[in-house]
Amino acid sequence: MSDILRIEHVPLTAADMALLRRCSRGKTLAAIAGLVMFLLLVATVLVIALLAWSEWRSLGGGDGVMVLLVGIGAGVGAIFFGRRLLRLPRAWGSVGRALKGRAPKQIVSGHLTGFGPGQRPGLSYVFGGQRVDVAVPFWNEVTSDTRSGARPVGAVALTDLPVRLHVLPLQPDAPGLLLGVDYPMSGQAVTSLEAISDADRDQVRGEELAVRKFFLWSALAMLAVSLFVPPLILLAALLALMGWVLGMRSPRLKRARYKHGVRGVVEEVVTYRLHMPNSPTVSLAHNYRVGGVMYRIDHLGPVATPGQRVEFEYVDAGPLGQRGLFFRIEDQPAMTL
Structure with missing residues (x-):
């Protein structure tokens, strides 16, 4: 089996641009929050430096060490947020060019032999001896640095078959954004769009x-x-x-007017671990690729595996995100969402 990867450059489709817009929602608020944190940390460093300069004789051994540690921590935090802010103009420019149709995507074709979490946050596709690392929409930071984000705790897929990756390079030194994956059975998936009923x-x-x-x-x-x-x-x-x-x-259900239905074969299952703020509670977020598209479906019960047929419905309320209505694995009862 040939390990040669074929790479084509093609324009973004309307669906690609819609996905990219959804990924970049809230970038202004995120930038403002990062700027506020940076300024607060810089102010903390300056206050500690001024305190140490004016009161250094009165600071005892323990107090001096504590002030020094707080200053170092604030300085490290300021450097972290400062570097993120410096990356924003370049990242925003890349996203803007793509949305204007000035940046083509790559279609990487080959025989998939391996799949799993990437070395960095994201996913890794293996084609024989070659590896392609990609960033995942909504889980990697598209509008700042695709090398940052959440790393999946589990990722399995159908392998030993030909696939086509739709990848949008945003920064030369970072993984491209995965827009979609074409598996041999992707075209068999069935999607529907219906008005939400009172029964729903x-x-x-x-x-x-x-x-x-x-x-x-x-x-x-x-x-x-x-x-x-x-x-x-x-x-x-x-x-x-x-x-x-x-x-x-x-x-979400108040704002939504239509529901989306999906039925097809599971091609990939990617699981992330979510930590609740200020709580030791941990939950798992399951993402299923069906028909070449990745869907996040939070449900109780067993997790579907690649090759199984599933059926589910969800509503899309725009900025409020998606909410599942039901999820069912073939020959099993519907699960609680």
């Missing part, structure tokens, strides 16, 4: 209320136990608050 809204609302009831009943149980173990009343209050928040109506 009722189904989602029922799931939200079921979650609320679960947490409220758990809160009542903790409240009863707190009669004997008083500190558990705090846990009861937390469970009640979580039930109220998680049981609220989904803003």
